[in-house]
Amino acid sequence: MADEVLTAPLVLEYPFTRTTGPVIGAFLTGLREGVVQGVKRSDGSVMCPPLEYDPITSESLSELVPVSTLGSVQTWTWNGDPRPQQPFSQPFAWAMITLDGADTPMLHAVMVDGPHEMETGMRVEVVWRKEREGHITDIAGFVPAVASALGEPGVVPAGVEEVRSVRTPIRMEYTYSPGRALSQYLRAMKDKRILGDQCPETGQVFVPPRGVSSIAGRSTLPDLVELPDTGYIESFNITRVPIKMRPDLTPPYVSAWIVLDGASVGFMGLSMNIEPEDVRVGMRVRAVWRPDDELEMSAQNILGWEPTGEPDEVIEDYARVGRPDEEASGS
Amino acid sequence: MGTQRAAVLGVGQTKYDTTYPGSMAGMLREAATNALEMSGKSWADIDAVIMGKAPDFFEGVMMPEVYLAEALGCVGKPIMRVHTAGSVGGSTACVATSMIQSGVHETVLTIGWEKQSESNAMWALSLPQPFATSVNAGAGGYFSPIIRRYMMMTQAPELIGCMVALKDRKHALNNPYAHLHQPDLTFEQVVESPMLWDPIRYSETCPSSDGACAIVLGSEKVADAHDGPVAWIKGVAMRSESGSFGGRNMVSPAASEACANDVFAQAGIHDRRKEIDAVEMYVPFSWYEPMWLESLGFAEKGEGWRMVEEGATSIDGGDLPVNCSGGVLSSNPIGASGMIRFGEAAMQVMGLAGAHQVDGARTALGHAYGGAAQYYAMWIVGAGKD
Numbered sequence: 021m022a023d024e025v026l027t028a029p030l031v032l033e034y035p036f037t038r039t040t041g042p043v044i045g046a047f048l049t050g051l052r053e054g055v056v057q058g059v060k061r062s063d064g065s066v067m068c069p070p071l072e073y074d075p076i077t078s079e080s081l082s083e084l085v086p087v088s089t090l091g092s093v094q095t096w097t098w099n100g101d102p103r104p105q106q107p108f109s110q111p112f113a114w115a116m117i118t119l120d121g122a123d124t125p126m127l128h129a130v131m132v133d134g135p136h137e138m139e140t141g142m143r144v145e146v147v148w149r150k151e152r153e154g155h156i157t158d159i160a161g162f163v164p165a166v167a168s169a170l171g172e173p174g175v176v177p178a179g180v181e182e183v184r185s186v187r188t189p190i191r192m193e194y195t196y197s198p199g200r201a202l203s204q205y206l207r208a209m210k211d212k213r214i215l216g217d218q219c220p221e222t223g224q225v226f227v228p229p230r231g232v233s234s235i236a237g238r239s240t241l242p243d244l245v246e247l248p249d250t251g252y253i254e255s256f257n258i259t260r261v262p263i264k265m266r267p268d269l270t271p272p273y274v275s276a277w278i279v280l281d282g283a284s285v286g287f288m289g290l291s292m293n294i295e296p297e298d299v300r301v302g303m304r305v306r307a308v309w310r311p312d313d314e315l316e317m318s319a320q321n322i323l324g325w326e327p328t329g330e331p332d333e334v335i336e337d338y339a340r341v342g343r344p345d346e347e348a349s350g351s
Numbered sequence: 352m353g354t355q356r357a358a359v360l361g362v363g364q365t366k367y368d369t370t371y372p373g374s375m376a377g378m379l380r381e382a383a384t385n386a387l388e389m390s391g392k393s394w395a396d397i398d399a400v401i402m403g404k405a406p407d408f409f410e411g412v413m414m415p416e417v418y419l420a421e422a423l424g425c426v427g428k429p430i431m432r433v434h435t436a437g438s439v440g441g442s443t444a445c446v447a448t449s450m451i452q453s454g455v456h457e458t459v460l461t462i463g464w465e466k467q468s469e470s471n472a473m474w475a476l477s478l479p480q481p482f483a484t485s486v487n488a489g490a491g492g493y494f495s496p497i498i499r500r501y502m503m504m505t506q507a508p509e510l511i512g513c514m515v516a517l518k519d520r521k522h523a524l525n526n527p528y529a530h531l532h533q534p535d536l537t538f539e540q541v542v543e544s545p546m547l548w549d550p551i552r553y554s555e556t557c558p559s560s561d562g563a564c565a566i567v568l569g570s571e572k573v574a575d576a577h578d579g580p581v582a583w584i585k586g587v588a589m590r591s592e593s594g595s596f597g598g599r600n601m602v603s604p605a606a607s608e609a610c611a612n613d614v615f616a617q618a619g620i621h622d623r624r625k626e627i628d629a630v631e632m633y634v635p636f637s638w639y640e641p642m643w644l645e646s647l648g649f650a651e652k653g654e655g656w657r658m659v660e661e662g663a664t665s666i667d668g669g670d671l672p673v674n675c676s677g678g679v680l681s682s683n684p685i686g687a688s689g690m691i692r693f694g695e696a697a698m699q700v701m702g703l704a705g706a707h708q709v710d711g712a713r714t715a716l717g718h719a720y721g722g723a724a725q726y727y728a729m730w731i732v733g734a735g736k737d
Contacts, residue, residue, distance in 0.1 A: 041373045
């Protein structure tokens, strides 16, 4: 269908770090040493896992106390379809577990054969991971406690190195959709045609099309307008130092705002076939397309913008960018 | 407009640095505790907490307001998060002020922060997008073409930006909280620093900082009862506009000028340059000082750079000292940067700015902008109630 909306997978991920602070840091240090600790509140009750600040009084907390590795399930739910990164790959229970010596529950995983083996009030015990690094996942999970289990609170050895920060990688998977207007634009790109849309009130032409005029607050669909692949550079940046995030771009390179003939606004493009020092504001350019057999439904079909050799565009007002209404509709 | 008077009772900051050694909660707690101490208030006196930070992607903490409630003493109290990109610290203070001006609350704690060491803002600002061509890398790549237009428009000498950078770094030497302390920095070093986003040199960009800034605000009744100096809020204004439309004035966006006109009118100020004693302006890239001087009406169009050249914006003899704290160019915990501007403006009229105090400052402007120069927040504070 011609107006079908395109979609593509999009993954965003980043290995964020967290500075733990003294309380969470001590808790994670304990886990690495095979000891679970809670933090004591001013009324004598113990929170495990601990918090740096009291959730009722907001007081600053600091006194860590070891608790048992045995505890009771307060409530639970069955996870029949675990996702990657979860504690177990086979189905397991998520449970709120209050360890002996603590007054608040911890959320963790209980490994049993099925929900019929779970029950509120059941006794469970910690299963430690063999390689521990000072992270909540040092507790691999919980299993039903055997009758002989003691679960004696441990002691964090003196002088061990404190955990000060943890890695918390975050990954999000999206199905990205550019929307109706951009989908049409991308389809046309495959035929080396550039589409824009027009504000129904002011006549301003936007490239790439947005489907809506931000000036009038009205839809610009369904009719898009075709523009030539020529225009001018209205201003530019020369990136001269490598940007860690963009190993594909070799400095120095020029990112320029390109205003197509007939368009009211510019978009960013790469200047090509000219030395950065020779790029000028007002310089006339045309698109450099990928070879025909490599064209896709992508703006990446335009590799960059090269000089046409025509006389420079005359810019009268350097403060304003793009063409205001009266020029756009006339050109 | 029939609003209640509001005043700043206390400003609290952390030492801005590459890495704050504690947790995010601990960092906010320290700034809030410092603000409470200056205000003479306790956690129990606070009616509500209004917080602001930059996009979640910048730190990877979703809904930080939930995680931070107990650290900020707001158990059982209203908590609200404001979000307007880089201007958020200013907008957050504006929203907190409106909570008092409207008569809803008597005493409000407002706070902004960023822990850039745990994340990468450059990554967050350069996210990939399917189907698209991305040649932009970070905020500098976006703002450098606008600065180029300003330079062409005004024919300003090409080292004006370097003068701003050196001035702000010298100012920072008098601010113990500033991130960059470079006592031996010379003009030659600023000039010889490599071009990063040409025409922006590395030395003309802001650092990546950790830090938090908190402000305690009170109603007229609370401020009158306060034992110590206060900063009366004479005007607050916010504006926004679309980031791209034909003929947009990118050098001095309409939203910036409208926001300035509003805040100066509220404060009853006619001669802006004469009546304002100190300015804390959001200048993440050096050339934005002359650009905002014009946009805010302190200089005629095309003449802002002359104020820089004449030294008018230096605390050392200038008639309109700008960024006596060292500004964003010396400390940039993004979500806090706007609030630092507002807080530092208040400290000036309270007479509590220490070694970077402008002698006899009575009226000051706090300014922030964000996004694609789309969001604006400003306040004017004064030493006197009327």
